[in-house]
Amino acid sequence: MNQVKLSCQIPDLVEQIVTRKIITTAASEAGITMETEELQETANQFRFMNKLLSADETWTWLKKQSLSLDDFEEIVYYTAISGKLAAYLFADKVEPYFYEHQLDYASAVIYEVVLDDEDLAMELFYAITTEEMSFYDVAQQYIQTVELRRKGGYRGMVQRQDMKPEISAAVFAATPPQMLKPIMTSQGVHLIFVEEMIQPELDDKTRLEIVSNLFSAWLKQKIEQVEIISRLESNNNVD
Structure with a gap:
């Protein structure tokens, strides 16, 4: 004791x-x-x-x-x-x-790269949208975590309630498939590609x-x- x-x-x-x-x-x-x-x-x-x-x-x-x-x-x-x-x-x-909190259980399939430099993030955003680079190429160059880099930044199906407010607002306003403009949070500058929206389902x-x-x-x-x-x-x- x-x-x-x-x-x-x-x-x-x-x-x-x-x-x-x-x-x-x-x-x-x-x-x-x-x-x-x-x-x-x-x-x-x-x-x-x-x-x-x-x-x-x-x-x-x-x-x-x-x-x-x-x-x-x-x-x-x-x-x-x-x-x-x-x-x-x-x-x-x-x-x-x-049903009262249904929006919290909506999900999106996303890919993500987090950077420290806002100017670099914007440069990479335009490179991806103009097809000078692919999101996968950016992930291979700028993701430090080995497993996440191998998956090309794939975060999988992420619920709205598990995202930061500033990120969820942008993600769930997207029309997939869509590349989002860089988003600033306390963690850094987020480059996010929204692949698919998943409607909430009351499963087990x-x-x-x-x-x-x-x-x-x-x-x-x-x-x-x-x-x-x-x-x-x-x-x-x-x-």
């Missing part, structure tokens, strides 16, 4: 303890229980995510983490009950939330993302309430 304190990890540890208490209490009050099959499925998912593909690998991992089998079962139970509580609280709120992945975000916001609010109550009680004790 002294090492935890000296490592400045006490606040994070306290928040994790409070979060655990909030979740288990809320699940109990809601009457949420776990079936054996649900726990087994969660255990399988946990092992897969941690690359524990055999019993021997699982036991080795538990030993390395100084965990017992009972500890592992508790981890699985807490993970499962958290997911079930999130679904219980917010599953019926997903569709209204999605998006549903899970929305439930997770709503649950995280709910937890944050509950933690803040606990902190306020704790401060008030502390002040009363001092008085």
